[in-house]
Amino acid sequence: MNKEMLHSAYEINFVEADVCSKFEHGHNFFELAYIRSGTGKHFLNQSECIYHAGQLFLITPEDTHHFAIESRTAFFFLRFNNIYLKKNNLGSDSLQLLEYILQNTNHLNDCILQNIADRTFVGPVIDTIYQEQNVKDLYNEDLIQQLVNTLIIIVARNIAKFLPSYISETTEEKAVSILQYIQQNIYEPEKLRAENISDLFTVSTAYIGRYFKKHTNDTLQGYISKYKVNLIEHRIKFSDKRMNEIADEFGFTDVSHLNKFFRKQKGYSPKDIKNGLAGT
Incomplete structure (x- = not known):
């Protein structure tokens, strides 16, 4: 199994494809994968789920995954590592934010956006990142970085609000x-x-x-x-x-x-x- 490396603090990719070019692989970094359009299956740690537009998946350094595309899919990928978290002010101790994500993500193959309000918020944030990447303007790199921080904080909030290894619908x-x-x-x-x-x-x-x-x-x-x-x-x-x-x-x-x-x-x-x- 291949293990991909990340050589910068963070990396953004917008990809459209009819066929997935990558088989099962692991990472030495975190990856957020957002489905902008299209359908198919996502395989994470030997489990599978059907994906569709609007879903956001979190893959940690402990996971292996790949996509099987059924209809042409537009992906957004955000890769980041502990170096990025340590050097950027995310409103709290950034290394503790890394640890919080590591400890509380459930490693299940499901959309990370369990908070309903965040589902309608993430899409426009990613659309703005796309626009800023393609139309060079004043301070666009600074704006993109702030939007990246926003996405990471949204992930942290969804993990904080839903602790699946200990919490159920009946938990007080x-x-x-x-x-x-x-x-x-x-x-x-x-x-x-x-x-x-x-x-x-x-x-x-x-x-x-x-x-x-x-x-x-x-x-x-x-x-x-x-x-x-x-x-x-x-x-x-x-x-x-x-x-x-x-x-x-x-x-x-x-x-x-x-x-x-x-x-x-x-x-x-x-x-x-x-x-x-x-x-x-």
Whole structure:
């Protein structure tokens, strides 16, 4: 299987085709694929779905995919990597935005636009990018970059509003809020103590654990630990921070404390990731 590389911070392509020229492949970057027109099938991680105009798919570095075109299709592709996110102000810590996308995308083969209002917004944004690329005007590169940022933020919002691995239609709004609170405060251990969460969301300390388990099928501390350790692993893979900086950022007393926590959760050490030995 081919693995494509991205050699710039981001890349935009508008493509029209009757036949897909690429077979199953992976990436070392994120890709947004928007269907401007046409029909066919999208294959993602060995699952397939029928695509049509107006759908937006998110492909992460962990995914493999390809398209099978049935009627002539106009695609918009936006490719971006962690370098782009780290160097551009998206209204929040950009590296944390990368991690948020990595941790919360469901890797299912479905349109990322679950928020109805965003479906009518994305098309005109992409049309504007197309116009700016083809009609050179003052500040058009700056405008295109801002529109790219807008698309990435829309993806983040849809992921934030819909957490499919833990949330269903019957999940109480309070449980969703607790999950989002944990994600937003994962770098501040004091805020994640059970008593603090129970006070903030008016659930008794004695009941908070059972309440969380009931609505997420995971324990409160189990979810916090898994979410944190996966963020740390992605931080090791996608940033150039030293281990002592990561330990400090996540509230560990030192690197030894971080290593002990990480090995308990994952079964291998942070050094194994750096050496390509994780999971072997």
